[in-house]
Amino acid sequence: MSAQDTTMDATPASDPWLARWQEGRIGFHLPATHSALERWWPRLEIAAGAKVLVPLCGKSLDMRWLAAQGYPVLGIELARQACEQFVAEGAGDVSRYRLEHFECFRQGMVELWCGDFFHFHIDHVDHLDAFYDRAALIALPPATRQRYAFHLAQLLPPGARGLLISLERQTEQHQGPPFHVAEDEIRQLLSANFTLEVLERRAPDERGLRETVWSLVRKGPRR
Numbered sequence: 001m002s003a004q005d006t007t008m009d010a011t012p013a014s015d016p017w018l019a020r021w022q023e024g025r026i027g028f029h030l031p032a033t034h035s036a037l038e039r040w041w042p043r044l045e046i047a048a049g050a051k052v053l054v055p056l057c058g059k060s061l062d063m064r065w066l067a068a069q070g071y072p073v074l075g076i077e078l079a080r081q082a083c084e085q086f087v088a089e090g091a092g093d094v095s096r097y098r099l100e101h102f103e104c105f106r107q108g109m110v111e112l113w114c115g116d117f118f119h120f121h122i123d124h125v126d127h128l129d130a131f132y133d134r135a136a137l138i139a140l141p142p143a144t145r146q147r148y149a150f151h152l153a154q155l156l157p158p159g160a161r162g163l164l165i166s167l168e169r170q171t172e173q174h175q176g177p178p179f180h181v182a183e184d185e186i187r188q189l190l191s192a193n194f195t196l197e198v199l200e201r202r203a204p205d206e207r208g209l210r211e212t213v214w215s216l217v218r219k220g221p222r223r
């Protein structure tokens, strides 16, 4: 996966996610702020002004909600369509610039970096203070999830807090994405570098999918 794959040409996209965006198969996109974000984020007691990383952000309206609460947001998204749609559907001037592998968009307090999350390094920004993962870890195939967990940890300083919303399937197996990821796997992937706490296990929906909301704190001595 690379930023070069994110062009808007008419040829079928090689990455399954780019193909989804190209074909408009974005059933994961919510038309409103996720209710768990509104409910649980304030309880994390993250100071306004903290810079929030939103990996694999799509065109989530959750980024606008975070910005409206006073948090500068840095979203990273592979699909250029998602970034273009996010700024087109928002209000305010858009500035565009390039940084190494990324084509960047800034609108108000939201910065979107279009490219591969695994190409993003902490040297690219001054600092990050917090994160929000809704359907990011679970968007990745099993073999890539460990890499994601490690990469996320490398980007955050000790003490950084975040909210993670995962998805678990209560019924028979299913080929993702999005994949279902059991609670045990979430713990196994993240507990080396984060303290984890389940805040809420939501009721399964009609498809047998259940969201779990987690609070995470990056481990390690504060600098």
Ligand SMILES: C[S@@+](CC[C@H](N)C(=O)[O-])C[C@H]1O[C@@H](n2cnc3c(N)ncnc32)[C@H](O)[C@@H]1O
Pocket (backbone or CB within 6 Å): 001, 017, 018, 021, 028, 029, 030, 055, 056, 057, 058, 059, 060, 076, 077, 078, 079, 082, 115, 116, 117, 118, 133, 134, 135, 136, 139, 178
């Ligand atoms: C399940 S969607 C979730 C999007 C968003 N978090 C939301 O809640 O609507 C996963 C997103 O991750 C993006 N994605 C997949 N692999 C990526 C990667 N390596 N780097 C950046 N974005 C990626 C996809 O294009 C897709 O928009």
